[in-house]
Amino acid sequence: xxxxxxxxxxxxxxxxxxxxxxxxxxxxxxxxxxxxxxxxxxxxxxxxxxxxxxxxxxxxxxxxxxxxxxxxxxxxxxxxxxxxxxxxxxxxxxxxxxxxxxxxxxxxxxxxxxxx
Amino acid sequence: xxxxxxxxxxxxxxxxxxxxxxxxxxxxxxxxxxxxxxxxxxxxxxxxxxxxxxxxxxxxxxxxxxxxxxxxxxxxxxxxxxxxxxxxxxxxxxxxxxxxxxxxxxxxxxxxxxxx
Numbered sequence: 001x002x003x004x005x006x007x008x009x010x011x012x013x014x015x016x017x018x019x020x021x022x023x024x025x026x027x028x029x030x031x032x033x034x035x036x037x038x039x040x041x042x043x044x045x046x047x048x049x050x051x052x053x054x055x056x057x058x059x060x061x062x063x064x065x066x067x068x069x070x071x072x073x074x075x076x077x078x079x080x081x082x083x084x085x086x087x088x089x090x091x092x093x094x095x096x097x098x099x100x101x102x103x104x105x106x107x108x109x110x111x112x113x114x115x116x
Numbered sequence: 117x118x119x120x121x122x123x124x125x126x127x128x129x130x131x132x133x134x135x136x137x138x139x140x141x142x143x144x145x146x147x148x149x150x151x152x153x154x155x156x157x158x159x160x161x162x163x164x165x166x167x168x169x170x171x172x173x174x175x176x177x178x179x180x181x182x183x184x185x186x187x188x189x190x191x192x193x194x195x196x197x198x199x200x201x202x203x204x205x206x207x208x209x210x211x212x213x214x215x216x217x218x219x220x221x222x223x224x225x226x227x228x229x230x231x232x
Contacts, residue, residue, distance in 0.1 A: 035220070042225070043225070043226050043228075044223065044226065045159075045206060045208075045223035045226075046223075050220060093158075103149065103161040103164060103175075104149075104151075106159045106160075107158050109158055
């Protein structure tokens with residue numbers, strides 16, 4: 001069974017600085033997707049960024065980028081120029097790509113605090 | 117506006133009662149999902165449905181039931197057989213992955229269920 005591990009229960013960063021959140025996963029599949037979701041205090045899950053495993057290029061979305069290391073099964077999220085609105089729980093998630101609808105497997109999350 | 121709605125936002129239930137959580141989407145997505153979130157844990161899949169009139173159990177289906185009579189709607193019933201139902205429930209939807217770049221699941225705002 002696939003598993004996702006986020007080893008940092010909590011992280012903090014100063015406003016305008018950069019922070020990296022870690023995620024590792026375990027799978028025997030070769031083709032899959034990886035995601036980072038943000039859950040602010042409203043508890044709505046918001047997609048931050050996604051990565052296809054077959055793509056070597058790391059995904060970027062504005063201030064958010066990932067470091068995808070397929071051999072190491074590592075998928076870290078870098079937030080640049082941190083803003084107060086980035087404070088939230090961040091969840092890493094895995095989804096295998098075969099078939100139609102597939103479930104997401106989530107890590108336990110990292111709580112990010114942004115200090116002014 | 118297109119999106120996923122869940123109602124109610126907060127729900128209280130007495131022990132021994134069944135309760136139904138609503139999930140509606142107007143994104144024209146075929147697949148819908150129900151997840152449960154407990155404190156300190158990531159989301160876990162309860163049930164999912166790829167098409168109308170079809171659904172499959174997820175990892176923690178015991179004590180829950182669903183129906184999928186319409187594409188837009190995927191209600192979840194928490195039965196009295198669910199031993200620890202107090203949790204935050206999130207509904208999601210997606211287009212099946214055989215469609216290009218449509219593997220992403222989008223989430224509703226969630227329902228907080230408390231058993232008194």
